[in-house]
Amino acid sequence: MPIEMNSQEKIWKHRDRKTQLTHWALWFFGTALFVWCWQLVSEKTEWFFVLDAPAIAADIGSRMVPPRWEYIDKLWVPLWDTLNIATLGTLLALVLAVPVAFLAARNTSPSPTLLRPIALLVIVSSRSINSLIWSLLLVSILGPGVLAGIIAIALRSIGFVAKLLYEAIEEIDENQVEAIKATGASRSQVIAYGIVPQILPTFVGVSVFRWDINIRESTVLGLVGAGGIGLQLQASLNILAWPQVTLILLMIFLTVLFSEWLSAKARHAII
């Protein structure tokens, strides 16, 4: 605790002079950066529209209620597609992520100098790019449809699953691996009986967690043509059918709540 002497009295200070100055400088530059950035955003904004926003929001709001309940007949198939995109995409990602994770983990990678950096690059690229961008790319390559959505979800999920999995592999208890090795087990047997049982709970937990995220993400992939309920959303928005939009948003809300409930249940059962 820094103490300053003032003639004969001791004065207690929260921070010493140097930390105080650093804090002040950080706040100063942070605030300046924010104000500067805000100015740039403000320059590109039509403030006339923004001032008008409450009226527009009220207008859209009044058009949105009541939801058009009959439209639900046309939503079951897209919802089923959305569910499939998320589930099949997650499964595909799991299949692809496991080898990547084993290549990326320091203790299992067959070549730490060559293959490990490649695996890490795969993980970081997959994680940096949103599934919507992946589906934009895939729609332009494969054409619109559910398949593009499934692959997009898979490509985005590989990085997430592989990252968490390889961290789990690096944290395993080496004694168990040693014990299996001591029995004369082959390399694949060491992985199957020494490593896999240790990371299985993480693997299942991560899968369920990612599935839950993917349900959320697959609801919007249709906006760029990759199938699912997003297609209906886009179509309804294009013709300004706000009562249908309300119903779609409601269905998305319920689906996401359901998936969250299910994944929480599954995780409790496992861990």
Add this chain to the structure above:
Amino acid sequence: MSTPRTWRPKPFIENPKLRWSITIGTLLYMLLALGSVEVNWMRVYEGLDRGLKFVAAFAQPNFTGRWTDISEGLAESLVMTVVSTVIGIIVSIPIALGASRNLAPLPVYLFCRSIITISRTFQEVIIAILFVAIFGFGPFAGVLTISFATIGFLAKLLAEAIENIDPSQAEAVRSTGSRWWQWLNYGIQPQVMPRLIGLSLYRLDINFRESAVVGLVGAGGIGATLNTAFDRYEFDTAAAILILIIGIVMFAEYSSSAIRKRVQ
């Protein structure tokens, strides 16, 4: 009875009934799901050509062709990231306080929790569409979208941190006769500050990634440039943009984890 000579690993789910019903259910679902995926194989076959072109474009990305568009888009994304993260943090803090059961009365708690749930349920892009409809095209709608998404993440995790504080420290401050604000500032704030800084930095790089996406629906940032590049089949420009995004995310992730290590 002779002892069995072979050993089998214990099954992951011990109850055989449950195990079999899960296995059969999964198989049934897979059949139904795979059956309902319609694939136009001709279109896929034709697309392979474009796919190879895209992979080739990654080897020769074109940074210069549309450099003005790319640099403007990236600058706008970065600016949006900073503004929306700051606004998101400022708004999240009171909501997090309200969503902590040990601080807030029940009605406030439920209100704040429902804001968090709504923000977490809807994908950023859906919110962006609504905000673009309300506030018009441009980065302002994007900033609002990302700020709103930040609330769901930051307020939830911060509220959890506040609920897990050591109550004896807060009680000690309270017993000195502090007022509510002082109690908050000296009893609770120091305990959750490292967590808040860590989460904010983490959110900063998530927000950059998001800012690259909201442009697809007209809310500003690099997304619009990327969308145009794909629409024109200019895969070399698209590859350049993706490489830049990956590079910035890697840099942000590396530096934020370095800072977090120092703070926590």
